[in-house]
Ligand SMILES: Nc1nc2c(ncn2[C@@H]2O[C@H](COP(=O)(O)OP(=O)(O)OP(=O)(O)O)[C@@H](O)[C@H]2O)c(=O)[nH]1
């Protein structure tokens with residue numbers, strides 16, 4: 001706990017505590033207010049006097065939380081949370097913009113906003129992957145419209161490769177889901193991947209929570225399909241679909257090793273017109289490959305289906321499969337266990353992100369780090385020693 005909380009809890013006056021520490025009340029109030037960090041000996045003494053309840057870390061952490069929301073901003077965010085609960089799409093967009101913002105003030109507002117939310121397990125999160133051009137967006141639009149017809153509300157988070165120069169999202173997917181994007185029961189949000197995890201927006205998990213708070217029944221996450229994107233999206237969804245192109249050849253398509261294992265359902269898209277036959281051949285090839293796998297280990301059993309996203313063929317079976325998959329996993333509790341596991345993965349993901357940001361924004365600017373970097377470049381310090389020094393510093397923080 002922080003020192004202020006401790007003194008209040010134990011009903012110790014600031015003046016008495018300052019006396020015990022042998023410092024002036026003004027110094028104490030600076031430490032409490034976070035304007036100054038106590039020297040090492042004072043930190044240890046505080047730790048001692050509080051029976052270990054106030055640790056040096058409480059002071060470091062305090063400094064990080066320095067930026068607080070004023071009451072107006074808090075009201076504004078609460079208002080935003082209420083509008084989201086009512087399913088207002090405009091405010092939902094605004095909330096995701098705050099969540100994705102890298103401004104410190106927005107990040108604090110986003111934390112406050114997310115704390116207003118209650119997790120619910122009512123939605124179905126569907127991840128979609130596949131090579132560029134396989135038809136992911138068209139597939140989502142077709143399945144999405146079908147689900148809206150059934151009375152469901154559908155949201156799409158499409159991860160766009162961001163252009164590093166403009167820092168913005170290309171927004172291509174939005175235009176490629178024309179019917180869905182104007183439907184009042186749908187919400188489409190392209191987000192820049194920002195070079196993160198090879199194509200997953202940093203804040204996709206948070207955005208999913210936002211959509212769930214807004215009571216969307218189905219949440220699609222379309223990935224760019226490169227690098228670590230698949231694993232990252234797999235860790236956020238309840239069911240993971242791999243879309244394939246029809247290919248006449250007898251070799252399996254150049255899908256990265258491991259992706260097949262992640263998929264809960266494989267779908268050969270574009271099974272229409274000239275490509276129908278090829279799609280069926282591809283389906284057979286994959287079914288064979290998978291049945292060998294299904295027999296050789298106790299891994300999950302998956303199916304291979306075909307569809308045409310343009311001609312709307314095959315979607316009844318696909319939805320049946322998804323619905324049954326989720327239903328069974330809810331009955332045997334795997335659905336909930338998986339979501340719980342995903343929470344801890346999400347926590348570690350957040351820690352990694354914050355560490356990355358800390359290294360980029362704070363650590364690299366520190367004078368002693370710059371000096372070490374200089375020494376490494378001048379060959380007066382080895383990389384191992386330099387890394388050790390810096391890591392020791394970070395791990396003590
Ligand atoms: N014949 C046929 N064409 C399709 C089908 N689905 C999509 N397409 C076409 O394939 C092209 C790519 O479709 P998209 O939905 O944009 O593909 P994507 O996988 O989202 O592409 P990226 O987002 O760029 O990775 C478009 O020209 C679509 O019209 C289909 O079922 N049949």
Ligand SMILES: [Mg+2]
Pocket residue numbers: 136137138173176222
């Ligand atoms: Mg797309």
